[in-house]
Amino acid sequence: MSDQTDPDRWWQGGVFYQIYPRSYADSNGDGIGDLPGIISKLDHLARLGVVGVWISPVTCSPNRDWGYDVSDYCDVDPSFGTLEDLDTLVREAGTRGIRILMDLVPNHTSDQHAWFVDALSGRDARHRDYYVWADPKADGSPPNNWVSIFGGPAWKFHEPSGQFYLHNFEAGQPDLNWWNEDVHREFDEIIRFWWDRGVAGFRIDVCNMMIKDKELRDNPPATEDDPIEQQFMGVRYVYNSDRPEAHDILKRWRSISDSYRPPRLLIGETNVDTLEKLAEFYGAGRDELHGGFNFQFMAAPFEAATLRAVVEGTEALLPPGAWPTWHGSNHDFSRLATRWAGGEPAKVKLALLVLLTLRGTPFLYQGDEIGQVDGILTKEQLLDPVGLRFYPYAGRDQARTPMVWHGGEGGGFTEPGVTPWLPLADPTACNVADQEGDPSSVLEFCRRAIAVRTARDDLAIGDYRSLETPESTWAYVRGEGATVLLNMGDEPVTFEGVGGTVALATDHGLEGSNIEGALTLGPWIGAVVVR
Numbered sequence: 001m002s003d004q005t006d007p008d009r010w011w012q013g014g015v016f017y018q019i020y021p022r023s024y025a026d027s028n029g030d031g032i033g034d035l036p037g038i039i040s041k042l043d044h045l046a047r048l049g050v051v052g053v054w055i056s057p058v059t060c061s062p063n064r065d066w067g068y069d070v071s072d073y074c075d076v077d078p079s080f081g082t083l084e085d086l087d088t089l090v091r092e093a094g095t096r097g098i099r100i101l102m103d104l105v106p107n108h109t110s111d112q113h114a115w116f117v118d119a120l121s122g123r124d125a126r127h128r129d130y131y132v133w134a135d136p137k138a139d140g141s142p143p144n145n146w147v148s149i150f151g152g153p154a155w156k157f158h159e160p161s162g163q164f165y166l167h168n169f170e171a172g173q174p175d176l177n178w179w180n181e182d183v184h185r186e187f188d189e190i191i192r193f194w195w196d197r198g199v200a201g202f203r204i205d206v207c208n209m210m211i212k213d214k215e216l217r218d219n220p221p222a223t224e225d226d227p228i229e230q231q232f233m234g235v236r237y238v239y240n241s242d243r244p245e246a247h248d249i250l251k252r253w254r255s256i257s258d259s260y261r262p263p264r265l266l267i268g269e270t271n272v273d274t275l276e277k278l279a280e281f282y283g284a285g286r287d288e289l290h291g292g293f294n295f296q297f298m299a300a301p302f303e304a305a306t307l308r309a310v311v312e313g314t315e316a317l318l319p320p321g322a323w324p325t326w327h328g329s330n331h332d333f334s335r336l337a338t339r340w341a342g343g344e345p346a347k348v349k350l351a352l353l354v355l356l357t358l359r360g361t362p363f364l365y366q367g368d369e370i371g372q373v374d375g376i377l378t379k380e381q382l383l384d385p386v387g388l389r390f391y392p393y394a395g396r397d398q399a400r401t402p403m404v405w406h407g408g409e410g411g412g413f414t415e416p417g418v419t420p421w422l423p424l425a426d427p428t429a430c431n432v433a434d435q436e437g438d439p440s441s442v443l444e445f446c447r448r449a450i451a452v453r454t455a456r457d458d459l460a461i462g463d464y465r466s467l468e469t470p471e472s473t474w475a476y477v478r479g480e481g482a483t484v485l486l487n488m489g490d491e492p493v494t495f496e497g498v499g500g501t502v503a504l505a506t507d508h509g510l511e512g513s514n515i516e517g518a519l520t521l522g523p524w525i526g527a528v529v530v531r
């Protein structure tokens with residue numbers, strides 16, 4: 001068990017929340033969410049009971065990849081507001097006990113970043129070696145067989161200088177060269193710039209990919225044992241990703257983090273294909289990331305045996321002192337309300353119960369707290385480069401449609417009559433206002449779950465131990481006195497050997513009941529019993 005009272009570990013027992021700023025709240029009627037919009041919703045977040053918020057990039061960007069192509073790391077994009085708005089957000093959140101994490105994008109910049117504009121000016125340019133350049137092969141083809149995560153070759157030819165540059169994502173997102181010490185120094189400064197302003201830490205974009213094989217060796221062909229994306233691309237990511245040197249970069253940032261009080265938080269987008277690789281990002285427990293996103297968990301089907309196996313595997317593999325994180329949605333994947341719950345509120349509540357009662361820090365994605373489902377878009381409405389390239393694969397816009405605050409025109413996201421940047425769902429179908437005060441709603445369940453977790457050390461920071469239970473169920477003990485019982489099947493199930501009080505249940509009517517020896521839960525119902 002960790003220590004809840006240690007101010008340096010403020011984040012461990014709490015719940016975090018991801019905001020995709022373009023889609024949260026539009027304060028100025030331009031159809032785009034912004035920082036003043038987020039500030040106007042801080043009371044919603046405080047009532048929810050979260051302790052931290054990760055905001056997807058608000059730094060300057062020409063939006064080829066919606067903020068993940070940064071043209072200035074130390075300023076706010078005017079579409080979101082100003083640096084002063086960011087300072088206000090940090091301050092106002094702080095008065096409500098909420099800390100702000102920003103998104104750091106170190107794998108690549110925008111092609112409009114001043115470093116890259118300079119790099120294009122010639123082979124001798126001061127910033128040329130900030131990026132990964134290589135000569136063509138003798139026949140003029142790209143230097144190696146690497147493919148972009150977003151499709152097509154990972155190299156773009158620059159005619160005037162006769163070399164290719166590397167882009168693991170869009171061509172407008174040139175990869176940085178992390179073999180160059182100047183790049184390290186630049187990022188040390190960028191990191192300090194935000195941390196000195198009171199930003200509590202970073203979510204680090206594709207942190208497993210930052211550094212590539214120094215010799216730029218060809219990747220081997222994919223086999224049927226490789227992850228499906230790599231099979232689709234035809235190559236196994238060996239030399240363009242997951243290089244051991246990425247850990248050295250993160251350790252350097254951890255030592256900067258440790259020089260702050262409280263230490264600034266490093267949460268990695270560790271989208272790796274095994275739990276073993278995820279565990280490596282924790283270093284020796286306290287010298288690398290504080291937390292790495294667990295994509296095995298998020299990508300698993302909502303089945304008791306599968307999720308339980310991922311959780312047990314994670315518990316077994318993380319080094320001593322390391323702390324898991326859990327998420328079921330983010331801005332890149334279908335939302336949990338659709339993917340795990342098929343839009344059924346009862347299953348959404350069960351999914352939230354899992355996320356909010358495991359050992360580790362949960363990250364809710366905006367809209368999870370009301371069971372918001374994926375948006376539905378026509379091809380003409382797509383704005384995500386991935387969706388546009390791989391249509392009819394839905395891409396990522398479906399997870400990025402605006403947050404729905406009330407059932408009126410504009411959904412409370414924007415003013416009536418304004419066209420949001422991505423289409424708003426029918427606001428009457430699912431929104432915050434309609435769920436307020438209804439104890440059976442997803443929102444009120446989510447609030448109660450966070451409150452129960454916050455009030456009980458067992459649930460916030462206690463150890464995890466699986467119990468043996470029937471098929472299609474999952475049960476575990478947290479700490480000394482909290483037992484989580486989940487019926488993830490279509491038939492009622494009786495859990496034997498349980499005693500205490502139901503502190504929380506996805507079926508509100510069960511809460512407060514005393515249990516002696518056995519508890520029967522209906523299909524897709526979960527409960528927390530405390531002693």
Ligand code: NOJ
Binds near residue numbers: 206
């Ligand atoms: C992961 C981010 O979450 C995603 O939105 C982005 O497109 C890629 N990294 C590239 O930055």
